[in-house]
């Protein structure tokens with residue numbers, strides 16, 4: 159350390175509590191100034207630009223100018239945060255005001271948007287804007303994101319494959335595969351990790367056969383011998399993904415969500431341009447409690463597995479959560495809804511993996527009509543045969559043929575109804 | 585050339601500079617103690633050095649600044665000495681509690697105290713405490729399943745810091761005697777926090793051992809103290825709860841050397857060979873350190889007495905044997921005394937073995953402590 163090199167680059171002075179001692183700390187990484195609204199315009203022609211899943215950059219809708227993303231993928235190495243008392247307290251505070259007045263920076267039009275939206279597309283001029291709400295704490299803003307990889311155009315193919323030859327579904331649903339508009343939306347998720355350390359004890363039962371003498375003869379009986387056992391279990395749990403929103407069906411979310419965070423990238427407003435995005439409405443504490451319940455059950459199963467037999471009673475365990483960490487991430491989803499029978503149904507496609515989930519209600523009217531149509535020829539032929547039978551012997555084979563047709567029709571119908579019931583339940 | 589009143593100016597007392605020619609130690613002696621045995625080696629009487637023969641390098645032109653007062657009580661000293669003398673078999677005749685107590689002399693051992701300005705560039709990692717929320721859950725099959733408990737755990741966040749430092753540190757201690765480390769190992773440490781400003785009346789008939797280690801030798805020993813003091817101040821300056829990995833490049837200016845006086849009670853006993861064995865007692869804790877030598881002379885005397893008893897028994901058995909021609913039953917008695925003579929005769933070697941073994945163990949231990 160030479161005096162001429164002092165202070166080193168990237169170090170800034172901090173107030174010292176002792177006279178005669180100077181203290182310097184590393185300058186905080188310069189974050190771009192917090193912009194409440196980020197507008198996306200093409201540097202070449204000024205038209206609106208939007209995030210494009212095809213090349214994971216910004217593409218101009220007008221002249222095709224392409225702007226690549228700045229940050230590399232960080233994957234599961236993405237920074238985790240601790241449950242500091244400070245964070246937990248602030249996370250409980252929520253987002254404050256419910257709605258926000260936003261002025262379009264392109265055309266000046268005013269719109270009111272809810273604070274849970276992170277993006278907005280001006281309905282007057284079509285410009286894409288990303289709103290970055292002031293979070294109760296910096297770590298509670300989205301910090302990591304899995305960008306869209308599946309293009310919106312691909313959704314129809316995925317939907318078509320998923321629907322298969324399900325002619326029993328309502329026409330409105332079948333339209334999803336052709337004309338429905340899939341909206342790209344980033345949904346909030348929490349990821350959690352911990353190492354659970356458990357100590358358990360329980361009585362474990364083993365069956366033993368014994369012979370005994372009764373009423374002048376030898377018999378055998380089985381009895382359970384109980385023995386105390388105990389053990390220690392350490393279960394590292396990484397990247398458990400918990401939904402951060404209640405606004406979409408939790409069932410669908412669990413069906414399409416993936417725990418593969420290898421494509422996690424640092425959050426950039428760019429990824430949100432032209433897409434929709436939601437902030438969390440399930441707070442950190444609630445999601446963490448949900449995650450802990452899953453984690454402790456997993457640990458309990460590990461304890462059970464350690465016992466020498468699955469016959470267990472008086473089970474007791476102590477569990478310590480260690481090295482807890484969390485992340486707030488955005489995952490890409492395509493959403494569409496359709497109406498049937500005065501009800502709204504959701505279809506969801508994972509924008510990263512293409513996994514699809516949704517309810518497929520059965521149009522029972524169509525199904526019963528089809529069943530009727532299937533059985534009609536057999537019955538007609540049967541009745542025809544019966545009538546001919548009364549006229550003479552020729553009617554007998556006709557009636558048999560009709561009977562066979564009815565049986566085949568019944569078998570196929572039964573199969574259909576079965577399949578339809580399964581689909582309806584999903 | 586230093587005038588004797590230089591001593592008086594520094595010490596505010598009328599003290600005489602003396603020398604032990606046996607061990608080359610210098611002392612300041614209060615008036616009226618002549619003649620006086622060297623309290624380090626007890627081999628020779630101290631001799632006064634006239635003003636014109638005084639060495640002018642390091643001995644007395646450093647003023648005392650701090651002093652740790654004697655607090656060990658007379659009862660404590662007596663108890664310690666009795667415990668010390670009581671644990672030796674065949675102790676030399678001079679090793680008696682009263683002899684040792686009568687010879688007790690208060691002595692102050694010197695330590696350097698350095699004040700210095702320091703200019704440095706430093707860097708370290710500083711740690712800040714923070715709290716995290718954690719959970720401990722319990723599952724009981726017979727008690728309604730899961731119970732959860734929220735707990736708060738403390739953690740440390742480490743951050744790099746660096747800076748410049750321009751401070752003056754006072755009274756960084758360093759050994760002023762070549763034997764310092766060895767003495768501290770035997771007596772135990774002194775706590776600098778117990779020191780009070782020097783006052784002449786605190787000397788109270790005590791002898792002062794003067795440094796035999798010049799500041800140039802002692803200086804490197806003070807650096808760790810400066811380092812530790814600066815690290816602690818940098819932690820405070822950073823408003824941090826912890827600090828680790830403190831590194832610096834330092835420059836020193838305006839060093840001031842003074843003395844700290846450590847209280848010791850010195851006494852001695854003379855062993856078989858007529859050599860004085862010095863004993864030191866910590867002036868605060870009463871911990872005692874000194875070589876214990878068993879007396880081979882007394883062991884031999886004891887052995888001789890036992891041999892004499894055996895010989896007497898042997899003669900008795902011969903006489904009884906002679907008489908047994910007339911009174912045969914006496915033959916049994918003769919046999920018993922012959923056996924007794926044999927056993928006691930063999931026991932005579934024990935005192936010599938015990939003493940030899942004891943002295944060998946003591947000198948081994950002394951060597952280990954000196955290392």
Ligand SMILES: [Zn+2]
Pocket residue numbers: 200201202203204205218219220221222223
């Ligand atoms: Zn353009």
Ligand SMILES: [Zn+2]
Pocket residue numbers: 262263264265266267280281282283284285
């Ligand atoms: Zn506009």
Ligand SMILES: [Zn+2]
Pocket residue numbers: 604605606607608609622623624625626627628
């Ligand atoms: Zn001497």
